[in-house]
Amino acid sequence: MRGRADGPDADAAGPATPAGAVTMQTVARLAGVSAMTVSRALKSDTSVSRQTRDRVLDVVRRVGYVPDATARLFSTRRSGFVAALVPSLNNSNFADTVHGMSEVFDAAGLQMLLGDTEYSLSREEDLIRALLQRRPEAVILTGGAHSEAARKLVAGAGVPIVETWDLPKNPLGDVVGFSNEDAGAAMVRYLYQRGRRRIGFVGGKTHFDTRGTERRAGFRRAARALGLPGDRIVLAGEPPVSMAQGAEALEAMLARWPDVDAIACVSDLSAFGVLAECQRRGIDVPGRIAIAGFGDFEVARCCHPRLTTIAVDCAGIGRRAAQAALGALDARSRNAVREPETARIEFRVVARETA
Amino acid sequence: MRGRADGPDADAAGPATPAGAVTMQTVARLAGVSAMTVSRALKSDTSVSRQTRDRVLDVVRRVGYVPDATARLFSTRRSGFVAALVPSLNNSNFADTVHGMSEVFDAAGLQMLLGDTEYSLSREEDLIRALLQRRPEAVILTGGAHSEAARKLVAGAGVPIVETWDLPKNPLGDVVGFSNEDAGAAMVRYLYQRGRRRIGFVGGKTHFDTRGTERRAGFRRAARALGLPGDRIVLAGEPPVSMAQGAEALEAMLARWPDVDAIACVSDLSAFGVLAECQRRGIDVPGRIAIAGFGDFEVARCCHPRLTTIAVDCAGIGRRAAQAALGALDARSRNAVREPETARIEFRVVARETA
DNA sequence: CTGTTAGCGCTTTCAT
């Protein structure tokens, strides 16, 4: 029990540490030492006698004392937090990236404060505003597109910034990403190589998903460079484009360009939707239409036929982003100069059965 | 700019609020008022003259002052945090639940501290230990199975606790869930109704995924009650069971029980794996084998043929769990008594094309 | 080895 003393009335707001809760003082009193000694005993400071430490730790166990990280970090003028924003937590690619980050940050004793921008720049700005009030020691953003206000906010926070999943023109700090445009182009070239000449693209409607937009731009550029039509583009809806929207996009694509012989999709989710819809309509894949996705989602590896896609080391992006943040933090603590770096992550076309 | 004064040396740990950063004091000085007045102006306290407020807010904007939530909440003896643990963030069902929670908590001005237990009770315990140091104002756990130490820890924190996605025998506080055993049983009865008599089950190996284990128990119970064999169970690997493991499980199932005419799976992911493998082998679904999943994942709604499954309102679980936490917090703040409640969430069999 | 003092940035409370 945290042993809230039975004070007359509870705090109005439901305090996390109600008056009368066990604090370091309580432990100190019970152990007959000063708070400072408790503090030292807790951090295995060698300058506490074995005897004293044992006595203190015993009390700690008995009363179930849990140190208050907020107070500790506050007094240290640190927050122990890192803020990380992703377009969606309900997306296996970003979930993997978050997982990669948390591995590294956990080991460094930093807590992650997660935000889900829902592919909206204004929501990103709001989240940044809210999260900065927690004084994160570093901020990790997805992509390079941010509102002007958001850029000012994070830049003004004076903490390391890492942008991921993209190669921004004007980075705010470190970058761990890859060129989504190149990825889009690579897929077109792959399809060309496989003999496809009438290639379409299925993507998201708006520019909020800048990565998707860039893949589309890469599609167009590469198609034209190869002398293919680059205008066979179906915008399937707001990002993130779902499987169902992929299915609908097939319909739209066939209505407008019935002779399409390959469809590159902004993600495996929409690609799988296209595939399923082809199966429903009895369209042979890849016989009549080849399909390609992006992201190497689990479904792409498992479905039948297996989806050709582009694989990126999502968790690796997260780990490297976290390491970059730690590197910047470390340089700062050593008062060293450290130029922000851009790490280009590999992507590769994974040839499977649909294209 | 947070305007770090050019102090001689930065703090050793890369402080979130380095000495010399803009604080309320700075703003106060620049506006020629006391910190207290700044504080009031910021919270639109009416007891500040329009003039003064404007002047203060002007300075705030000019220097880009961002209030320090840690300090504010610390002084209020609150944390503004809610801790939420899920078995996996990379699982659309739980991601939806988290999303539902964050909707409600955002509106209440509470920040979520997320933890990913990776289906491990010991990791759950570690996470609880770590998160409690942040003094969350409420704790939301998935399921009712926790280590003894974990139970003690959260119970001792003296904050509202909500358990989700299950109906624990000995709840720690509020519950928002459903009987996974009933869900497993319901699917068997559905398959029976559709004429299936040789039903198998594909699930996870260990007991860490208690929800999966319960669905399996429900399968067995219902099968026996109907006079069917209840032992056709393939354990496909550690939870969460992947699509690929589902595919492997089909092989194992057919090797041992070649006449199986229906396969109920612990989740849509494994079910989809089974489906894809059937397609690969030219096994007619549902002609020769019916397949059923759980969770109504996106892939289940979109694949071909569409997966029969069990749907749960995942986001709703999150919202209701958050509301329960807020309810408990509110009662506490009003010093009212409030008995923890158990909310039974509906689930329903969604009949589609695979069964 | 242990204790004392001061203070982190903010708000609550009481004065003015």
Place this chain on the structure above:
DNA sequence: ATGAAAGCGCTAACAG
């Protein structure tokens, strides 16, 4: 309408 003092739980720095 505004300010001054005290303190939230903890630790850095210095004393002993």
